Amino acid sequence: MIPALNAWTLDALPRLNNAVLAGDSPCESLTDALSDGVLPRLPADVGALPAADARRLTVLLGMWGSACVRHFVQSGRVTQTGTGAVFARLDVHGRGFRDYLGEVAARTGAGHPDRDTYVSYFHWNPPTVRVDYVGQHWCAPGVFEDGLLRTHTGDDRERELLLFVKSAEAVELAANDLIEPLLTEDLPPADRIERMTAAAVLLGAVHRIFAAFTRLPAERRMTPEFFTDTWRQYTNHWEPGDYPPSGAADAEFIARDLILGVDVPDYLSYVRRLFPALLPDGRARLTRLMGATPLPALVLARTGVTPDDLHGAAPDKLLAIAEQHPELAACYLLLAENVRVATAHLNFARRFVFDLRRTRDADGTPDTVVMSSRIGSTGIRESFMDELKNGRRRHPLTAFERVPRARLATLVGAGRPAGPDPVVSVGA
Numbered sequence: 001m002i003p004a005l006n007a008w009t010l011d012a013l014p015r016l017n018n019a020v021l022a023g024d025s026p027c028e029s030l031t032d033a034l035s036d037g038v039l040p041r042l043p044a045d046v047g048a049l050p051a052a053d054a055r056r057l058t059v060l061l062g063m064w065g066s067a068c069v070r071h072f073v074q075s076g077r078v079t080q081t082g083t084g085a086v087f088a089r090l091d092v093h094g095r096g097f098r099d100y101l102g103e104v105a106a107r108t109g110a111g112h113p114d115r116d117t118y119v120s121y122f123h124w125n126p127p128t129v130r131v132d133y134v135g136q137h138w139c140a141p142g143v144f145e146d147g148l149l150r151t152h153t154g155d156d157r158e159r160e161l162l163l164f165v166k167s168a169e170a171v172e173l174a175a176n177d178l179i180e181p182l183l184t185e186d187l188p189p190a191d192r193i194e195r196m197t198a199a200a201v202l203l204g205a206v207h208r209i210f211a212a213f214t215r216l217p218a219e220r221r222m223t224p225e226f227f228t229d230t231w232r233q234y235t236n237h238w239e240p241g242d243y244p245p246s247g248a249a250d251a252e253f254i255a256r257d258l259i260l261g262v263d264v265p266d267y268l269s270y271v272r273r274l275f276p277a278l279l280p281d282g283r284a285r286l287t288r289l290m291g292a293t294p295l296p297a298l299v300l301a302r303t304g305v306t307p308d309d310l311h312g313a314a315p316d317k318l319l320a321i322a323e324q325h326p327e328l329a330a331c332y333l334l335l336a337e338n339v340r341v342a343t344a345h346l347n348f349a350r351r352f353v354f355d356l357r358r359t360r361d362a363d364g365t366p367d368t369v370v371m372s373s374r375i376g377s378t379g380i381r382e383s384f385m386d387e388l389k390n391g392r393r394r395h396p397l398t399a400f401e402r403v404p405r406a407r408l409a410t411l412v413g414a415g416r417p418a419g420p421d422p423v424v425s426v427g428a
């Protein structure tokens with residue numbers, strides 16, 4: 001039963017979606033196709049559904065729901081706050097669509113809610129992503145074993161986006177895994193330096209994944225119009241204030257902020273506001289990290305160097321401090337890579353969403369109907385994203401920006417500024 005539903009999602013869903021967007025079919029063509037041929041094939045009794053199957057169905061049901069909402073809201077048939085009328089068309093064995101999805105989601109064992117999420121769309125949907133680096137291995141598993149990506153559009157640009165987000169997340173996970181123990185464990189200095197240096201190389205790889213995304217061949221390369229008008233309208237609200245799939249719910253990104261520290265007033269309140277977008281595991285992980293002293297403060301305390309010693313020091317003096325305390329150099333290199341990733345990400349948000357909106361505002365083009373392009377789907381604004389990026393840059397070791405990076409890299413024994421590239425592989 002699931003293979004057939006999966007095959008329908010891979011093939012018919014994008015076809016129907018595209019026909020509605022092209023104006024060739026009405027919105028009802030999608031809800032009718034689901035009601036007539038798809039929903040009746042779902043298991044009536046979900047009580048015995050294995051967790052892996054429940055995760056697969058949660059991905060599929062979530063995408064179907066978001067596609068229906070998008071078309072009915074975009075066509076003006078329902079308002080953004082009136083999506084109940086869309087779901088009322090989708091009866092599943094006598095149950096409401098969201099009630100049924102809620103039952104399936106409960107069987108995932110992951111505390112998943114009754115809608116699609118970052119986890120179902122970006123994490124469970126794509127194939128497994130593996131990261132191999134200096135003899136260590138990490139894995140971000142997918143729940144389908146077909147090596148395929150389920151998309152709303154059937155377009156390679158959406159497939160590349162899914163792979164991009166999941167690959168970045170997998171490498172972030174590897175970096176976090178190396179540095180998180182430094183917050184609590186008293187490891188030997190050489191080990192501490194090695195972990196921070198390796199994590200810096202991994203974040204460098206995340207940055208390269210961002211750069212590679214912009215250099216794909218033209219037919220697979222993301223454009224602002226496709227991102228904003230076509231793809232992003234499928235990541236929509238099912239009810240006011242809920243959380244559609246968004247990179248903002250990437251728990252590894254937030255975990256890194258908590259490990260490295262971010263100088264933004266009340267950052268923890270922001271993270272707590274995101275909690276409904278995360279699953280219980282992600283929430284528990286972040287809650288554990290919330291009380292921790294960030295890594296740069298721990299490293300400074302261990303060396304006895306104070307921020308005042310660094311502030312205003314000349315490059316030679318800074319280099320001498322780094323020679324005496326290579327741990328500071330390793331920590332700085334890690335923070336510098338984190339800043340590069342944060343800056344690249346903000347540039348992406350501007351390039352693919354906010355700049356396009358500004359150009360359109362200037363020529364009087366109305367905002368996108370389903371998901372506004374003036375605000376993030378988690379409710380955050382561009383100005384706050386800028387504040388977050390600046391908060392990541394304003395770390396206690398910024399003074400080392402005045403020292404050539406290659407000198408610091410040599411000091412920590414990286415031998416070369418970048419180190420070998422981690423291997424990111426997709427699929428079994």
Ligand code: HEM
Nearest residue numbers: 165168246247248253348349352353376377378379380388
């Ligand atoms: C084409 C690629 C991407 C674009 C255009 C993009 C755009 C955006 C936008 C517009 C927001 C604010 C929206 C919201 O509230 O949901 C956002 C937030 C966020 N995104 Fe992305 N994103 C992209 C890829 C990624 C990737 C790969 C990651 C993870 C590595 C990520 C992580 C985040 C995080 C953590 C936030 C919260 C703001 C912050 O902490 O800086 N995004 N993104």
